Amino acid sequence: xxxxxxxxxxxxxxxxxxxxxxxxPNIFGADPALQITREDGALVAEFTVPEIIAALDExxxxxxxxxxxxxxxxxxxxxxxxxLRASQVLGEALPFHIVALTRAPRTPAWxxxxxxxxxxxxxxxxxxxxxxYQVDLEYAxxxxxxxxxxxxxxxxxxxxxxxxxxxxxxxxxxxxxxQDLARMDDAEAVIRVLDPLLxxxxxxxxxxxxxxxxxxxxxxxxxxxxxxxxxxxxLRNRVNELGVAEPVVQRQGLNRIxxxxxxxxxxxxxxxxxxxxxxxxxxxxxxxxxAFAAMQNNRPPLGSLLRxxxxxxxxxxxxxxxxxxxxxxxxxxxxxxxxxxxYVRLNSQGAGRxxxxxxxxxxxxxxxxxxxxxxxxIERDGEQILRNTREETVISVATIQGVFSSxxxxxxxxxxxxxxxxxxxxxxxxxxxxxxVEERTIGPSLGQDNIEKGRAAVLTGFLLVVLFMAGYYRVxxxxxxxxxxxxxxxxxxxxxxxxxxxxxPGIAGIVLTVGMAVxxxxxIFERIREELRNGNxxxxxxxxxxxxxxxxxxxxxxxxxxxxxxxxxxxxGPIRGFxxxxxxxxxxxxxxxxVGTRAVINLIYGSRQVKQLSIGGSRA
Numbered sequence: 001x002x003x004x005x006x007x008x009x010x011x012x013x014x015x016x017x018x019x020x021x022x023x024x025p026n027i028f029g030a031d032p033a034l035q036i037t038r039e040d041g042a043l044v045a046e047f048t049v050p051e052i053i054a055a056l057d058e059x060x061x062x063x064x065x066x067x068x069x070x071x072x073x074x075x076x077x078x079x080x081x082x083x084l085r086a087s088q089v090l091g092e093a094l095p096f097h098i099v100a101l102t103r104a105p106r107t108p109a110w111x112x113x114x115x116x117x118x119x120x121x122x123x124x125x126x127x128x129x130x131x132x133y134q135v136d137l138e139y140a141x142x143x144x145x146x147x148x149x150x151x152x153x154x155x156x157x158x159x160x161x162x163x164x165x166x167x168x169x170x171x172x173x174x175x176x177x178x179q180d181l182a183r184m185d186d187a188e189a190v191i192r193v194l195d196p197l198l199x200x201x202x203x204x205x206x207x208x209x210x211x212x213x214x215x216x217x218x219x220x221x222x223x224x225x226x227x228x229x230x231x232x233x234x235l236r237n238r239v240n241e242l243g244v245a246e247p248v249v250q251r252q253g254l255n256r257i258x259x260x261x262x263x264x265x266x267x268x269x270x271x272x273x274x275x276x277x278x279x280x281x282x283x284x285x286x287x288x289x290x291a292f293a294a295m296q297n298n299r300p301p302l303g304s305l306l307r308x309x310x311x312x313x314x315x316x317x318x319x320x321x322x323x324x325x326x327x328x329x330x331x332x333x334x335x336x337x338x339x340x341x342x343y344v345r346l347n348s349q350g351a352g353r354x355x356x357x358x359x360x361x362x363x364x365x366x367x368x369x370x371x372x373x374x375x376x377x378i379e380r381d382g383e384q385i386l387r388n389t390r391e392e393t394v395i396s397v398a399t400i401q402g403v404f405s406s407x408x409x410x411x412x413x414x415x416x417x418x419x420x421x422x423x424x425x426x427x428x429x430x431x432x433x434x435x436x437v438e439e440r441t442i443g444p445s446l447g448q449d450n451i452e453k454g455r456a457a458v459l460t461g462f463l464l465v466v467l468f469m470a471g472y473y474r475v476x477x478x479x480x481x482x483x484x485x486x487x488x489x490x491x492x493x494x495x496x497x498x499x500x501x502x503x504x505p506g507i508a509g510i511v512l513t514v515g516m517a518v519x520x521x522x523x524i525f526e527r528i529r530e531e532l533r534n535g536n537x538x539x540x541x542x543x544x545x546x547x548x549x550x551x552x553x554x555x556x557x558x559x560x561x562x563x564x565x566x567x568x569x570x571x572x573g574p575i576r577g578f579x580x581x582x583x584x585x586x587x588x589x590x591x592x593x594x595v596g597t598r599a600v601i602n603l604i605y606g607s608r609q610v611k612q613l614s615i616g617g618s619r620a
Contacts, residue, residue: 002542002606004599012599015591016486022493025107025118031064031076032083033104034090036097042416044073048094055093061086076104102127119495122503122577123248123262125450129270131259132252132438133235140227140432141172141220148194148213149174155190163187164208172220175203177210184209224255227432232257238274248574257434262501271436280344280410282323284357285365285397286316307369307394315394317367322357323350333415333422340418341409351406358403368396368410454507461514462488469518473525475614479600480521483592487517490588491581500584503577513585516560520553520593525615538610546598553594561586 036052038044052066052073063086064076075090077083091099103126105118123130145168152174153166164177178187184202191200191213199214215223228251235257236249248260261270286304291314300306305317327350332343346354357366370393395417396410465484469477491510495502528545536544564586567579605613 002539002598002602004602004606008595009599012596016489016596019486019490019493022116022496023489025105025111025116026492026496028106028108028118030103030105030118031078032080033077033102034075034083034086035100035102036073036075036090036094037071037100038097042414043071044068044097048097049073051093052090055089056086059085059089061089074102074104117496117499119492120499120501121262121451122501122506122574123260124504125454125502126262127441128260128262130438130440131261131271131274131436133231133257133259133274133434134437135228135231135255135257136433136435137224137227137255141215141223142168143432144215144223145172145174148198151194152176152191152213155194156187159186159190161187161190164206164210172215174213175205175210177205177208179208181209187211228255228257231432231434235259235274256437262503271439280324280328281321281369281371282354283317283319283321283367283369284361285367286318287365289316291316307367307392309394309397315367315397317369317394322366323354327353331422333418336409336411339411340413340415341411342413342418342422343409344407346406348406354408355403355405358400358405361400362403363399363401365397365399367394369393370395450504454504457511458488458507458514461511465514465518469521472616473521474616475604476521476525476528476597476601477616479597479604480518480525480593482600483521483596484514484517486596487585487588487592488514490592491584494584494588495581500580501577502581503574505574506577506581509578509581510585513582513589517585517589517593519556520549520589521597523549523553524593524597528613528615532613532615538605538613541613542601542605546594550594553590557586557590 036044036048046068049066049068052075056063056066056075062078062082064078066073066075068074075086077086087099090097107116107118120126122128149166149168156163156166161183162179164179166174166176168174178184188200188202188211191198191211197216197219199216201212201214203210203212232249232251236247239247239249239259239261247262248258250258252258259274283305286301289301289304291306294300294304294306294316295314298306300316303319305319307315307317309315323346327347328344330345334341334343372391372393395413398411462484466481469480469484471477473480488510491513494500524545527549528541531541531544532538561583564579564583568576568583571579
């Protein structure tokens with residue numbers, strides 16, 4: 001007899017029922033909707049909802065419901081046409097708000113109470129934002145040459161070699177003159193020690209002997225690649241901080257980076273976080289001089305800087321910086337005594353400097369200077385040039401009440417500013433400025449069309465396999481069809497549990513899994529047929545078929561699972577989506593094809609004596 005222990009049957013039933021429960025939210029679908037948020041990130045006021053309803057009623061736009069949902073207002077519509085009309089109307093009626101297209105799940109309240117959600121959809125299925133950024137590679141090269149010039153200046157001074165002044169020219173060139181002709185060889189040796197790969201040419205500068213130093217083509221390429229790679233890593237870190245599922249951040253061509261954010265409904269915040277270069281500087285306040293007098297004269301005292309707060313109030317800061325943003329190791333947002341605060345941690349060098357400063361300046365004010373660089377495209381002499389605008393704002397001035405070093409907090413920010421600042425500080429600074437050259441928003445209507453076509457592909461593949469198996473293997477084929485159906489349910493359930501994004505390539509992985517899932521049953525059923533032809537009894541043939549086919553099935557699926565794992569590790573975006581569904585499908589098909597079908601076959605044949613099996617082609 002072929003019987004499973006009771007616990008195995010209960011395990012199979014529990015897994016299938018659990019899969020049905022977790023997959024259930026996906027059958028209710030979603031409504032076309034609009035998500036309305038404030039541009040400044042603050043909470044949407046309650047009176048905004050009546051304004052939205054009034055604007056929609058005035059234009060006779062049909063909607064299901066409108067209400068507050070977390071920090072946004074969500075309005076549901078019966079179709080995409082109404083959604084698009086409402087988007088235009090509300091975009092004009094609600095200044096200082098962002099009106100984003102989205103899809104709101106129709107999951108019942110009891111499922112939401114259990115914490116169950118439909119699976120996450122990728123950019124091509126649910127819409128989202130696509131950015132294309134251009135990296136300023138000339139700035140990256142200029143940065144490198146400025147570093148060389150600074151180091152060269154220091155080394156020449158240490159060697160006592162007098163020069164006419166080191167300057168960085170266009171075309172990645174450093175030039176300087178040497179006042180003492182006898183020290184030319186010494187000066188060249190200093191350059192070679194600085195970097196032996198630099199191209200060094202002797203020349204005449206202002207009637208004095210000197211040098212022109214340039215980068216080699218290899219160095220230029222390496223520096224450009226570094227800038228692209230560093231910016232790609234930084235953008236990926238910032239995307240991760242935004243909490244976007246399965247983003248795409250990759251290089252495109254020589255100097256561009258593609259960023260795709262599926263499901264993002266606030267492109268303004270995404271653009272602000274991705275493109276901004278923000279850092280902090282901590283400086284003592286110049287309490288000995290009058291900031292308003294310096295503002296009127298537009299001349300700060302020697303050794304001080306004139307900067308302004310957000311409200312335009314002037315502040316005089318000491319020119320000597322205590323700590324800079326590159327010495328920060330961590331930053332997180334929270335609240336201190338009910339006020340928004342950014343909790344900062346410094347490295348050992350910054351902590352030592354901060355400790356010395358606070359010990360020597362108890363009772364004196366210290367300021368936090370927020371520095372943000374924003375790229376802009378300007379036209380000069382008929383040519384478009386990327387230029388950075390630097391904004392420096394004093395965001396906090398506080399009296400040093402005690403001695404501290406590596407851990408402290410910054411206050412004086414709004415919750416929105418604090419969250420953005422902590423995010424940018426954690427994600428790191430861009431190696432070189434970037435400029436957005438393209439932005440595309442993929443609407444949910446196009447995503448819905450892709451979903452419909454993907455669903456049709458899965459159902460078509462499923463039905464063809466079901467018909468073939470039922471016609472060729474009879475009762476055993478119907479059992480395999482049940483296992484295949486259970487397999488699809490488990491894949492959807494796992495995607496919903498893990499909130500792994502489903503993309504069009506992911507749907508292709510499911511279609512492939514549908515075809516591959518019955519392979520194990522084909523091997524088992526053919527083995528049973530062979531045992532029957534050899535004269536074994538039906539019960540012995542069933543047992544032998546499952547046992548002898550197991551090793552072959554395991555080997556085939558493990559090798560495919562290894563390939564899917566490699567795709568997931570080394571792939572990005574769509575490739576990972578395909579690998580995810582393929583890998584999950586392999587795991588679930590192993591369970592349903594081997595354990596699930598045998599449980600059903602045992603229930604049909606295992607507890608009784610049978611003279612023949614309905615397995616097609618062979619009967620015993």
